[in-house]
Amino acid sequence: MGAGHVHVLYRESSSPVHRLPPEVKIAAMVLFTVAVVATPRAAYWAFGGYALLVAAVAALARVGPRWLLGRALIELPFVLFAFALPFFGTGERVDVAGLSLSVDGLHGAWNILAKGTLGVLASLLLAATTTTRDLIVGLDRLRCPQILTQIATFMLRYLDVLVGEARRMRVARMSRGDDPRFLWQLRGFAAGVGALFLRAFERGERVYLAMVSRGYTGRMPAVWQGAGAATAGQWAAAATVPAIAATIAAVALVLT
Amino acid sequence: MHISNGIIDGPVAAVFAALALAALTFCVLRGRRDLDDRLAPMAGLVAAFIFAVQMLNFPIFTAGVSGHLLGGALAALLVGPWVGALCVAVVLVVQALVFGDGGVAMLGLNITNMALLGTAAAYLLIALLLRVLPRTPTGLGVTAFVSALVSVVVASQGFVLQYWLGGTTDLGGNLAGLAGTMAGVHLLIGIGEGLITATTVVTVAKVRPDLVYALRALKPAVPAPAVPVAGGAR
Numbered sequence A: 001m002g003a004g005h006v007h008v009l010y011r012e013s014s015s016p017v018h019r020l021p022p023e024v025k026i027a028a029m030v031l032f033t034v035a036v037v038a039t040p041r042a043a044y045w046a047f048g049g050y051a052l053l054v055a056a057v058a059a060l061a062r063v064g065p066r067w068l069l070g071r072a073l074i075e076l077p078f079v080l081f082a083f084a085l086p087f088f089g090t091g092e093r094v095d096v097a098g099l100s101l102s103v104d105g106l107h108g109a110w111n112i113l114a115k116g117t118l119g120v121l122a123s124l125l126l127a128a129t130t131t132t133r134d135l136i137v138g139l140d141r142l143r144c145p146q147i148l149t150q151i152a153t154f155m156l157r158y159l160d161v162l163v164g165e166a167r168r169m170r171v172a173r174m175s176r177g178d179d180p181r182f183l184w185q186l187r188g189f190a191a192g193v194g195a196l197f198l199r200a201f202e203r204g205e206r207v208y209l210a211m212v213s214r215g216y217t218g219r220m221p222a223v224w225q226g227a228g229a230a231t232a233g234q235w236a237a238a239a240t241v242p243a244i245a246a247t248i249a250a251v252a253l254v255l256t
Numbered sequence B: 001m002h003i004s005n006g007i008i009d010g011p012v013a014a015v016f017a018a019l020a021l022a023a024l025t026f027c028v029l030r031g032r033r034d035l036d037d038r039l040a041p042m043a044g045l046v047a048a049f050i051f052a053v054q055m056l057n058f059p060i061f062t063a064g065v066s067g068h069l070l071g072g073a074l075a076a077l078l079v080g081p082w083v084g085a086l087c088v089a090v091v092l093v094v095q096a097l098v099f100g101d102g103g104v105a106m107l108g109l110n111i112t113n114m115a116l117l118g119t120a121a122a123y124l125l126i127a128l129l130l131r132v133l134p135r136t137p138t139g140l141g142v143t144a145f146v147s148a149l150v151s152v153v154v155a156s157q158g159f160v161l162q163y164w165l166g167g168t169t170d171l172g173g174n175l176a177g178l179a180g181t182m183a184g185v186h187l188l189i190g191i192g193e194g195l196i197t198a199t200t201v202v203t204v205a206k207v208r209p210d211l212v213y214a215l216r217a218l219k220p221a222v223p224a225p226a227v228p229v230a231g232g233a234r
Helices: A022-038 A044-060 A065-088 A103-129 A132-141 A146-175 A182-213 A232-255 B010-034 B039-054 B072-079 B081-099 B104-132 B137-166 B174-207 B213-218
Strands: A093-096 A099-102 B057-060 B065-068
Touching: A022 A044, A022 A103, A022 A132, A022 A232, A022 B010, A022 B104, A044 A065, A044 A103, A044 A232, A065 A099, A065 A103, A065 B174, A099 A103, A103 B081, A103 B104, A132 A146, A132 B081, A146 A182, A146 B010, A146 B039, A146 B081, A182 B039, A182 B174, B010 B081, B010 B104, B010 B137, B039 B072, B039 B081, B072 B081, B072 B104, B072 B137, B072 B174, B072 B213, B081 B104, B104 B137, B104 B213, B137 B174
Parallel strands: none
Antiparallel strands: A093 A099, B057 B065
């Protein structure tokens, strides 16, 4: 449990992207996404440009395309909406493979798929190159209110506590003759949710009190903040990505 | 329920981002007053819990929408409306930044639906029901169930409202269908959410009633048992 300050998506490496301070990466990623969303959907070439940009950053960060695309499947439930649009959209219709589809709906689906995928890829790149600890430090340096970073710190820490407690309770159930398989373990799990919550809380409370008695005041120690707030050069280096994206978006807006 | 990039157009997303930012600022100001030694770890755990249950996603293929548990009612019950809304918002921000659930540019919309609308609806109901219902575990359980159910449906209708304002594809008459589908699906999800919320809160209230914010804030304090001044056998 003590080891888990690195989330599942983090890819250990020392690439130039990994070495950038987290606040710079967060800002770049958010601005990039905004530029993508602001692009008119008919400017197909622009999305090609964004994809190239993402690929370049991925190559620089030494994140393989297979890992990236595999993880990007996480967005599937969220963009399912896109696949319904061609059927329910209004206006002019075309026949594709015997199905009557709305042209506006098809454009809408493309819009969601393209922008959604680019957004997911950008956040995956951020996740792959930034540890959770750095993420919180980055948010803190971006002047995120302390109450939010505090909740986020505990949240990420307690996720491990929760998972650990759930595993312990499962082992305890099994050693008392429960036979958890597939869906049947849901019943045992549901019955134990309240207990899981309490056990995790009491463990977390002990951790919190230990932190307070060692001088925790709501902000992580200076050692965390220390080394390397972003320099002007690092801001400039990371700004290239959103700057290129903004240029593409501006050109696309003018052209269409 | 997480809106992904490109579903709602930019201007509407920007308006809701401003709205969410203003509301969250208010929550931060009010929440600071609440966040003490007991609430800080609780807020973190509630957020972690919500984070974990939101991973359970139920795609509904026929309608092309997906749903999952939201956790607004649980947060409102255990840590109060202000810190509760902040907990859900933190979950959404981390999900958008790191896991790509819901677009970063759509954060304002997602926060408005799930963190603000969901938690507000839940807390209003909690405040009402806890005054009306008897002070028993059953009363608390019913409160938790109903408020969770309603908050999920309200949050889903927030999406319908936003789609009506700025959906990128005109659905015409199908918008009513979208509203109906969202409401129906989230009614089912709400039942699941209500059961989980009720069991969790009732268990916590039985063992550590001091941890349930709603019980502390809304019920008149039970007069402390008279402590014998001296000589009493304790």
